[in-house]
Amino acid sequence: MMKFHIDWLSFYLIEQPESEDSPKLVRMTRHLNPDEYEKSELRDFLDGEFARIAKRKVEENPRSDGTPTKLGRFVLEPGHPLDSNPNYALLSRLVQADTSAESKEPCQELVQSYLRTSQVRGGVLIIVRTRLELLDERYVFILKCDFEQKTAVITDEKSLIANVQMAINAKNMKSIMYPYMIESGMNDPYHVKIHQFSHARYFEEFLRFIEYPQSVPQLVSEEVISLARQHIAFTYPEETEERLREEEAIELIAASPKRELAEKWEHETVMEAMQIITDRQPEVELKFKLDHMTIRTLLADYGSSLHIAKVNGRYLVLLEGEMLQFERGVSPVEFVKPKELAEIVREIESRGSRTGGGQTIPAVPASEQVGDTDKPPWE
Numbered sequence: 001m002m003k004f005h006i007d008w009l010s011f012y013l014i015e016q017p018e019s020e021d022s023p024k025l026v027r028m029t030r031h032l033n034p035d036e037y038e039k040s041e042l043r044d045f046l047d048g049e050f051a052r053i054a055k056r057k058v059e060e061n062p063r064s065d066g067t068p069t070k071l072g073r074f075v076l077e078p079g080h081p082l083d084s085n086p087n088y089a090l091l092s093r094l095v096q097a098d099t100s101a102e103s104k105e106p107c108q109e110l111v112q113s114y115l116r117t118s119q120v121r122g123g124v125l126i127i128v129r130t131r132l133e134l135l136d137e138r139y140v141f142i143l144k145c146d147f148e149q150k151t152a153v154i155t156d157e158k159s160l161i162a163n164v165q166m167a168i169n170a171k172n173m174k175s176i177m178y179p180y181m182i183e184s185g186m187n188d189p190y191h192v193k194i195h196q197f198s199h200a201r202y203f204e205e206f207l208r209f210i211e212y213p214q215s216v217p218q219l220v221s222e223e224v225i226s227l228a229r230q231h232i233a234f235t236y237p238e239e240t241e242e243r244l245r246e247e248e249a250i251e252l253i254a255a256s257p258k259r260e261l262a263e264k265w266e267h268e269t270v271m272e273a274m275q276i277i278t279d280r281q282p283e284v285e286l287k288f289k290l291d292h293m294t295i296r297t298l299l300a301d302y303g304s305s306l307h308i309a310k311v312n313g314r315y316l317v318l319l320e321g322e323m324l325q326f327e328r329g330v331s332p333v334e335f336v337k338p339k340e341l342a343e344i345v346r347e348i349e350s351r352g353s354r355t356g357g358g359q360t361i362p363a364v365p366a367s368e369q370v371g372d373t374d375k376p377p378w379e
Contacts, residue, residue: 004050004130006037008100010107016122031100053175062215072192072210087209091178094140117206121146135185142176225254227273311348
């Protein structure tokens with residue numbers, strides 16, 4: 001079991017002023033040594049948190065832009081050493097501080113820098129230097145708990161509950177861990193692990209000299225745009241007006257949050273581009289909407305388990321698999337005897353032929369159809 005020994009802990013209560021223009025203030029400060037920490041209520045509050053933070057999984061390239069746990073890397077100018085980065089220099093001083101007395105100055109610098117960050121809410125900021133027991137590896141944890149709104153506690157039979165003005169909860173705790181623990185006993189001094197929720201970005205703003213890798217969707221988008229530009233250059237080797245229009249269309253696609261099917265590439269071209277992407281990122285998702293219906297699968301499924309066709313000017317998405325499984329909420333669809341694909345295509349084609357002048361000609365009533373041998377009992 002991973003267990004951390006506390007060398008020192010600094011506790012700061014950040015007060016949110018009534019006016020948004022007023023600076024945030026530190027109302028309470030405590031520096032605890034190991035014995036004081038063991039006797040304090042913070043021990044029960046933080047018990048197990050350090051191990052949970054250390055074990056929390058983080059991906060070098062997160063699967064989504066809103067991933068709460070990220071791996072930050074210190075920004076370095078070419079030819080400059082690691083200690084030239086201000087964020088690294090401060091975190092390194094905290095790691096090297098062996099006592100609470102030695103930690104006061106770098107902790108104060110960190111807190112003042114944090115208070116200058118915009119949109120910081122009131123709450124508790126905790127800075128801890130720990131050692132991983134048995135291995136004697138040193139780590140710094142920076143923890144932030146925002147104040148809970150409208151919190152109440154049970155008191156006695158008379159008043160029942162009491163309002164708590166300043167309550168904190170470890171459940172939504174934001175955290176920074178340095179150095180990054182690849183695994184027990186193996187550290188990476190070039191990276192910091194940061195955990196915060198998607199709506200709160202002030203930890204990233206606070207660490208201004210740390211960069212974060214692109215998410216998988218960002219990487220894939222850049223790759224697709226690059227392949228599209230290559231395709232245009234191959235298709236239109238000369239600087240023609242048509243090539244310029246295609247290049248402008250690609251720029252619009254790259255900047256647009258929502259896009260309709262462009263219908264520009266043949267299936268074989270799409271398969272080649274898809275293969276290039278999935279060879280590097282096998283788990284890339286493919287998400288799109290067909291009218292109000294949402295389809296979510298893997299990009300690698302296109303061409304094998306997912307197919308896109310067009311019948312009578314309408315799009316047809318075919319999903320192929322060996323099993324259909326339903327979850328909660330029983331529906332009549334679960335009892336259907338699947339039709340042959342050719343029959344469905346004929347129905348779609350005939351549906352288009354029955355449409356004229358903006359009006360749809362009614363289909364033949366079920367009671368008049370021939371060969372209806374599977375009538376339900378409620379008819």
